[in-house]
Amino acid sequence: MRANGVRAGYRGTPVVDDASVRLAAGRVTALIGPNGSGKSTLLRTMAALHPAMAGRIELADGAAVRELSPRELARRVTLLSQARPTPGGVTVREVVAYGRHPHRPRWGPGDAEGPEVVQRVMEMTGVTGLADRPVDSLSGGQLQRVWLAGCLAQDTPVLLLDEPTTFLDLRYQVELLDIVRDLADREGIAVGLVLHDLDQAAAVADDIVLLVDGRIAAAGPPETVMTPALLTTAYGIDVDVHRDPGSGLIHTRARARHHGRHGTATA
Numbered sequence: 001m002r003a004n005g006v007r008a009g010y011r012g013t014p015v016v017d018d019a020s021v022r023l024a025a026g027r028v029t030a031l032i033g034p035n036g037s038g039k040s041t042l043l044r045t046m047a048a049l050h051p052a053m054a055g056r057i058e059l060a061d062g063a064a065v066r067e068l069s070p071r072e073l074a075r076r077v078t079l080l081s082q083a084r085p086t087p088g089g090v091t092v093r094e095v096v097a098y099g100r101h102p103h104r105p106r107w108g109p110g111d112a113e114g115p116e117v118v119q120r121v122m123e124m125t126g127v128t129g130l131a132d133r134p135v136d137s138l139s140g141g142q143l144q145r146v147w148l149a150g151c152l153a154q155d156t157p158v159l160l161l162d163e164p165t166t167f168l169d170l171r172y173q174v175e176l177l178d179i180v181r182d183l184a185d186r187e188g189i190a191v192g193l194v195l196h197d198l199d200q201a202a203a204v205a206d207d208i209v210l211l212v213d214g215r216i217a218a219a220g221p222p223e224t225v226m227t228p229a230l231l232t233t234a235y236g237i238d239v240d241v242h243r244d245p246g247s248g249l250i251h252t253r254a255r256a257r258h259h260g261r262h263g264t265a266t267a
Helices: 039-046 070-074 092-098 114-125 140-153 170-187 198-204 228-235
Strands: 002-010 013-022 028-032 054-058 077-080 158-162 190-194 207-212 215-220 239-243 250-254
Touching: 002 039, 013 028, 013 039, 013 054, 013 207, 013 215, 028 039, 028 170, 028 198, 039 077, 039 158, 039 190, 070 077, 077 140, 092 114, 092 140, 114 140, 114 170, 140 158, 140 170, 158 170, 170 190, 170 198, 198 250, 207 228, 215 228, 228 239
Parallel strands: 028 190, 028 207, 077 158, 158 190
Antiparallel strands: 002 013, 002 054, 207 215, 239 250
């Protein structure tokens, strides 16, 4: 999936301008940047949920997303958005199974693979034990995992995730990002996600896109984008960056006035 020179905004005012992003099969691309930098707007525009004011967004075969029918687009791109309404009177399994809707014929039975796919993604996301629970009885973290399972049930080659670790405790944040990594490595899915936690972005992503004031300030591998100079300029606070000698992972730390209390940089 590729976005070329995209401009998007609200009421005629651009929030994102001249943004070009490529999501490659088998790779994870993380969008980072301060609040209001346009990360979610860009992601939603790539999913055709928000109209582009300029530029072109196309899939691997060159098809423009705005020219596809909603049904065809749903077979090829999935978006897990930040906020979704909680439906009443339906079970977890029913919500996850709804992700198969684009694969079902308009009339008559179909989607023979559906039940197997639904079971597999529920196991993958750890919600099998909740299958018969009403979704309106779940915690925020449980519900987030159910929504993710529903997205995975769509079985698309492109997966977009807008702040997917929201509402999740530490264990499920780690497990969700492990799932994201597995989807890219084992299934060849092109993943694009918005993350606030910089350490998580560095750990899970092959490529980082840093947005500042609606424009892409830097893009590339974590080690080239997540530098003290770039992050300090982007976030308006001194940010230290170091690589763990054991794991090789990049870690960031914002310098607080109370030096004994500062921690991992998030935005």
